[in-house]
Amino acid sequence: MSLLSTLARLEAIRSGHAEPLATVRHRHLSDSPMVLIPLATAAEDGAPLAVLLGTDRAEPRLHFVPQPLNRDGRAEFLAALADELLPYLESYAGTVELIEGSEKDPATGEKTPVTRELCADAPQLIVPNAGSVRHLALLGRATRFRRTAEEPAPGPYPAPARVPLLGRWLTHLTERAQVPGASLLLPMTGLLARHWATGQSLLEDQQLAAQLAWHSPPPGTTGAEQAELAETARDGRGQLLHPPAGPATDPRFDEKLLAPAITRHDAALAALRQARGRHAAAGAVAEDVAGDVAGGTVLGGEGARVREAEAAVRESVAELRRLLLGVLLPTWEDVWRGLDLLRGLPPGGHVGERWEGDRWSYTGHRDRLAAGEPPQPRVDDAVTAARKLAQREREQVRVEVQEALDDPLAMAERRLSGEAFSAVVVEVVPEYDTSGRSPKPRPLLVLRTADQPHADPGREVHRASAPTAQKAEVVAFDPAAGLVTLRVLTGMGRRKEPEPGSLPEPGQTVVFTLFELTPRQSAPLPEPADTPWTHGGPPSAARSSTSGVEEWA
Structure with a gap:
């Protein structure tokens, strides 16, 4: 944190x-x-x-x-x-x-x-x-x-x-x-x-x-x-008024409400299976005594019991639906x-x-x-x-x-840790690098800042929100006076003079970071078939994509 x-x-x-x-x-x-x-x-x-x-x-x-x-x-x-x-x-x-x-x-x-x-x-x-x-x-x-x-x-x-x-x-x-x-x-x-x-x-x-x-x-x-x-308030039944946000459930809900409801559902299913079995047996008896009033009466009675058992199963499912909706709907609204x-x-x-x-x-x-x-x-x-x-x-x-x-508050966090600083431009001093065949602009920026960046001389800094990517190096930093002197290295165009708008004006507030604004690419990795045996070797048939077949127990 x-x-x-x-x-x-x-x-x-x-x-x-x-x-x-x-x-x-x-x-x-x-x-x-x-x-x-x-x-x-x-x-x-x-x-x-x-x-x-x-x-x-x-x-x-x-x-x-x-x-x-x-x-x-x-x-x-x-x-x-x-x-x-x-x-x-x-x-x-x-x-x-x-x-x-x-x-x-x-x-x-x-x-x-x-x-x-x-x-x-x-x-x-x-x-x-x-x-x-x-x-x-x-x-x-x-x-x-x-x-x-x-x-x-x-x-x-x-x-x-x-x-x-x-x-x-x-x-x-x-x-x-x-x-x-x-x-x-x-x-x-x-x-x-x-x-x-x-x-x-x-x-x-x-x-x-x-x-x-x-x-x-x-x-x-x-x-x-x-x-x-929200974490502890409970109703008269001892259930949380605002259940957890999932996927876990409240243990008291599991014990007092969910488990008994599932048990009643299992019992209703078992009763339905028994009723259907008796109905099937009664149907076989009715066929043997076709036309017998008693056989029809038995068959009709067993059919009524099947319908009662089916209604009990539907009621148990509806009860579970009500219980689960009561747990999930508060989180849905949240x-x-x-x-x-x-x-x-x-x-x-x-x-x-x-x-x-x-x-x-x-x-x-x-x-x-x-x-x-x-x-x-x-x-x-x-x-x-x-x-x-x-x-x-x-x-x-x-x-x-x-x-x-994107965010001044996120940048403030970097400024607080010394990884960036906000400053006002005091002066822009034109300078040139004459070591090559043609002089190149290398102007100096004198900045005043209230931040305390880790701006050691020679350290590379980057200008945030510049028209183009702009890199500079620290020439001097006086923490007591709050003055930072930077030499701009890039982002000024290809001409002998910096392009208009590529450098900040005196009085303008700028932000420089001590970290790069574009992450570096990692080193290339070999193809899986070219992986050396010290790092697992080429994928084998034993480790194919279907080797992890997992059936639900």
Whole structure:
């Protein structure tokens, strides 16, 4: 946690409400995001219990498993979830933009022009917290290898083709969520924590209701008091008035309400099976004594018992639906309330650029599915893992730089740590480098600053928000007088004199950073087939993408 974030949390404790950490919104928000709130069973990690989802705030849709330990019930739940979610994920695949580019021919080394498709937009999933992201990752891992009835050897319990397809999409989205700055799958608690500081810890912020309580406490109360109420207040039955934001459930809810309701459902199903068995036996008797009034009476009585048992099953399912909606709807409203808060902030200048990266990621996965590639492996090979790590490290640097350029509060954090400084131009002194065949402009900038940057002589600095990328070096720094002298090296054009507007004017406020504004590319990695044996060797058949087949126990 940075010093500025710590100060903002202390100020939130003093003021009693959340304090801003940003002046702009640093993540993309879709016009129609899919809000998805999962619930998992307490007995088995990753086992689904229910999902509430939808793109319309007023029309959430619930899917749940009446008996989470029943394999057939899980299969029906996953199929229903796939029917609900896949049309949304695939609806952005048809509208594309044509991007002109070039690629190098591996045989000749020459660049040839190519035209690529880029989806004009991409889906976006919003979940309550980071635990929900992990739960979706477990669902993706458990379903993307499932055998389908269309395969030559489907095996036991074949799944519909849409179930492993859903697993591949969930795996892609959850992996993309680990890339800093990506917005295809976003936890609401993380979004709010990036833009506002509360007076509680980051762990406590994972309770969405408690985190939101700091944003608008009623008059006469504080965010801390409202957060405590959101976490602990219970009704007359001992149930939380505001249940957790998923995927975990309240243990008291599991013990007092959910478990008895599931038990009643199991008993109703058992009674229905018995009634149907007796009805079938009565039907056989009636056939033997055709025309007998007693046989018809027995058959009619058993039929009435079947209808009563079916009604009991429907009632038990309806009871479970009411219980789960009571747990999920408060969190549903909280997620939409968080979206309202975030939409009140203007988007940052680099948000669109990062969203374009998400669109390329979505387009690439769409193309891999269309090409019939196998599902993502259970464990990445050495080169793939190294590439993912390098990409995430590179994107982390890029996001931090872009947020600092977009947001004065983010830049203030860098200024506080000595990685940047804001200054007023005192004087521009023309100077030239005459060591070459023709003199080159190397003007000096004398700046006055109240910051304390780590500006040692000879250190490279970069001008933020310059017309073109501009680099300078520190000539002298007098901390007591607050004067910094810089020699401008680049960003002035190719002429003998600096181009108009390329240098700041006296009296103008400028910001220089001691970090580069463009992250450096990592060293190239070998192809997976060329990986040395010391780093895992070439992928073998034993470690193919289907080696991690996992059937749901």
